[in-house]
Amino acid sequence: MSCDEIEALLYDYARNQLDEARRAAVDVHLKACRQCSENLRLMQETLPVLDSWQTPRLSNGAADRLAQSVRNRNSGWWQRVLQCITLPSRFMLPVQAVAVVALALVFIVNIQPEDKAMVSRSFTIEMADTETSNPIRLKVQNVQAGMDDLKDLVEQYGGQIRRHRNAAIVVGLSIDPDREQQFFDGLKNIGALEKPAQGYQAEDGTLVVVIVE
Amino acid sequence: MTELVDADVALFEQVLAGDADAADRFTRKYAQEVFAYCYRRLCHRERAEDASQEAFLKFWKSMRTIREPEKFRGFLYHIARNCCIDIHRSANNTERDDNLIDAGQELPSGLYAKKQLVAMIRTILEEFDETQKDAILLVHYQGLSYREVSEILGISIGTVKSKVSRGMLRLAQILKKRGIVQ
Numbered sequence: 283m284s285c286d287e288i289e290a291l292l293y294d295y296a297r298n299q300l301d302e303a304r305r306a307a308v309d310v311h312l313k314a315c316r317q318c319s320e321n322l323r324l325m326q327e328t329l330p331v332l333d334s335w336q337t338p339r340l341s342n343g344a345a346d347r348l349a350q351s352v353r354n355r356n357s358g359w360w361q362r363v364l365q366c367i368t369l370p371s372r373f374m375l376p377v378q379a380v381a382v383v384a385l386a387l388v389f390i391v392n393i394q395p396e397d398k399a400m401v402s403r404s405f406t407i408e409m410a411d412t413e414t415s416n417p418i419r420l421k422v423q424n425v426q427a428g429m430d431d432l433k434d435l436v437e438q439y440g441g442q443i444r445r446h447r448n449a450a451i452v453v454g455l456s457i458d459p460d461r462e463q464q465f466f467d468g469l470k471n472i473g474a475l476e477k478p479a480q481g482y483q484a485e486d487g488t489l490v491v492v493i494v495e
Numbered sequence: 496m497t498e499l500v501d502a503d504v505a506l507f508e509q510v511l512a513g514d515a516d517a518a519d520r521f522t523r524k525y526a527q528e529v530f531a532y533c534y535r536r537l538c539h540r541e542r543a544e545d546a547s548q549e550a551f552l553k554f555w556k557s558m559r560t561i562r563e564p565e566k567f568r569g570f571l572y573h574i575a576r577n578c579c580i581d582i583h584r585s586a587n588n589t590e591r592d593d594n595l596i597d598a599g600q601e602l603p604s605g606l607y608a609k610k611q612l613v614a615m616i617r618t619i620l621e622e623f624d625e626t627q628k629d630a631i632l633l634v635h636y637q638g639l640s641y642r643e644v645s646e647i648l649g650i651s652i653g654t655v656k657s658k659v660s661r662g663m664l665r666l667a668q669i670l671k672k673r674g675i676v677q
Binding site for chain 1: 515518519522523526527530531534535540544547548551552555556609612613616617635636656657659660661663664666667668670671675676677
């Protein structure tokens with residue numbers, strides 16, 4: 283064996299991970315080569331030093347959030363609502379706050395296109411940008427995660443996202459009309475879907491999806 | 496090396512079958528492991544937590560494409576690696592990270608020396624090419640098998656072995672030059 287070949291085996295040799303035949307071959311070389319013996323000694327001395335690089339523990343809170351996000355990812359929107367209701371008390375929001383948010387959501391959902399003047403300013407601006415008065419609405423827990431999921435879904439269906447803005451909530455996309463229904467079913471896995479009967483396409487046929495939290 | 500045992504594969508198969516409790520146990524079992532890898536790769540606690548979360552969500556979305564269940568761990572790490580690469584690219588890398596020591600910060604001498612040593616190991620590894628650095632992190636620190644790492648990095652098992660051994664020797668030689676080892 284050459285020194286070059288020994289170099290590639292030293293790590294396993296130092297950790298007793300070589301099979302007998304290879305170990306014996308390395309032993310023969312080491313007896314005759316001072317440089318490789320020195321390299322082995324250095325490697326053996328260094329391995330315990332490298333173990334000083336410990337990582338912090340993932341906090342219980344972070345582990346809980348991770349498990350929760352996976353649970354959410356795996357369940358439908360109605361299950362997510364149920365999970366919110368049954369969250370441990372430390373995650374429960376004050377009843378009044380929940381009620382106010384729920385009322386606001388009901389109010390927004392029920393607003394018709396002709397009521398635009400009553401919608402919040404930012405929403406009105408976004409609506410103007412969508413080139414349709416009645417976009418598909420997708421309610422997600424996190425806009426960025428929802429955007430990522432949507433991008434994946436669109437790619438999966440051979441569609442194209444024509445324009446979107448990272449910090450914004452409007453996505454225009456095109457998709458094969460034959461696969462549209464399947465695509466809508468996929469949207470339901472990402473968030474709560476509100477699809478109007480008509481008017482959700484721009485003049486050029488682009489589907490317009492508004493992602494809201 | 497931490498070889499996957501039948502119980503790990505059985506747990507993953509339960510997850511695939513839609514068992515919610517198994518999914519919870521699986522996430523908690525591998526969360527720390529994946530976080531540790533992301534932390535060593537990004538050296539930043541919050542970013543490592545973000546990368547771990549992102550990795551699990553992506554893993555969950557695509558795990559049904561895994562044809563051989565015993566390869567799930569390599570698949571999970573492959574995704575985690577890509578998430579780390581994305582987060583590293585988009586992050587503001589001038590921001591201080593968790594391993595730096597504040598000027599004037601008072602630490603017990605032993606702890607100070609340990610932090611200095613960890614910072615040194617990190618800095619040395621930063622100079623390695625990405626594949627070699629990952630091979631060392633995955634084999635030495637995460638305890639993955641050469642076969643798993645070869646699949647994660649898309650290189651042959653022989654190349655992984657060689658990259659790890661030569662990389663560790665290079666690391667040892669630099670630490671010797673800096674007086675850390677004799």
